[in-house]
Amino acid sequence: MNDNIKQIKDPVLSIRNLSVSYDKGKYAVKDVSVDIKRNSVTAIMGPSGCGKSTLLRAINRMHELYENIETTGTLILNGKDITNMPTIQLRRMAGMVFQRPNPFPTMSIYDNVIAGYKLNGISLKRSEKDEIVERSLRDVTLWDEVKDTLYKKGTFLSGGQQQRLCIARALAFDPEVILLDEPTSALDPIATAKIEDLLVTLKENYTIILVTHNMSQAARISDYSMFMYLGELVEYGKTKDMFTKPRDRRTEEYLTGKFG
């Protein structure tokens, strides 16, 4: 494991000794230390309940809402310690996309993209807003589909379009990393393919961390993969290496479908 950390130079995100426990002593994530490569897609795989979503949510500290969840360890994002950073600042640096598309139902497509600014009371000039909306929607290849209906409700879009809108909303802050929690599990194969293509293009400008329980998705689009089991990080490395010659028996068994 420590070999893996050394391999990656100038990581965008360094996770050190991260543990997340529910109640007292029940660990969902146990002592995970990992470095994430800049401008790459990193997939977090593992069977249900292995702690992959918990790990992802620990990165932008979504757990702080729940009193019974305790997180320990250090997170360094782009050289800055984000462990105690104000959440507004942190979440501008780490955007998140969820399993189900969740555009704000009361807002138009336009307002959904700049929702992060609007809801936080950050005022922008009209031209700045237009620019952010167009750039973000172009980034997710949604611009051409919605440029004439920007003021319609975001919930009128199809599921795949809604999910791309949610990615655009995360991109509007121009984050360092984008955290995606099984972003295609609620979508049909065509919409899934579009999102996958999109993620591959997006890594030119962003770092992408993707939770998936779809192994072939991880194989298709990720550069690095983590395999988690029972809260532990079992194996981490280049996706190609992991899929062709896994070092751990549990990884091999999972990848060959013996459990999961």
Add this chain to the structure above:
Amino acid sequence: MKYQHKQIAKSKLKSRTIKDKAIRVLVVLLSVVTISPIVLIIFKLIEKGYKQISLDFILKTPPNSYEAMTALANGELIPGGIANGITGTLLMMVVAAVMAIPVGVVTGIYLYENPGKFMANLTRNISDILQGVPSIVLGLIAYIWVVKSITNGYSALAGSVSLAIMMLPMIVRSTEETLKMIPVTIKEAALALGVPYYKVILKVLIPTGFSGLLTGILLGISRVLGETAPLMLTALGSTIINLNITKPTSAVPLLIWEFYNDPNMVGLIWSSSLLLMAIVLSLNLISKQIAARTK
């Protein structure tokens, strides 16, 4: 053997068909029983009340007993209307809503945010008990709290306080239920954008559940709109249009009670009831529309 088996099945089938039909008839019959009161009420109110309904009825105050008697003796319609009641009801509703909505909505948010906590459960239970308190008792409480100690006399404010207490549990419950229906993913989306918690509630949850909140509030208002008993002890009634909340005020249900007690004016109870019923029904329909449109 086989033949016998079929026979049994056939006779069973027959008795089942009969049972099925009987139940169907029963269901339809009971449904008719359920809806007939409202149909009969509306029919009666229109039949007896429509003659009195005119512009004057809404714009003028009631005649005195002598004027009404003269009109009756001459075979004319009773002159005047119930403007004092309409304005009084409106005034007290607005004041009651201004008091009950913020408290009710905030309490509802509190209950939603703290499920399973002791204080929240206690609050929810007390709110449910409050819903069961007889309205005349609430009138008495408002009499002690407001009539006796704040306005030093019967007042619209006292009426509003008693009505606000009646509305409160309904608003609390509907707020909590509405917020519970909003998918948690919407909340997460806002939090993932770094939005502080109080802003998530104010700018995301409340706008998303706005129609639900509005429905609950409208139903709460329509529920207390016809309350008479608490107003007898608080607002008392007034023969003139009064818009001062510290003075006695009339209300449509209060007027109906007064008309009922005056043999010369009794002709006005139907039209007044018709108007009250129309307002309550339209509030119900509006809230149903809002609820349906957002589903």
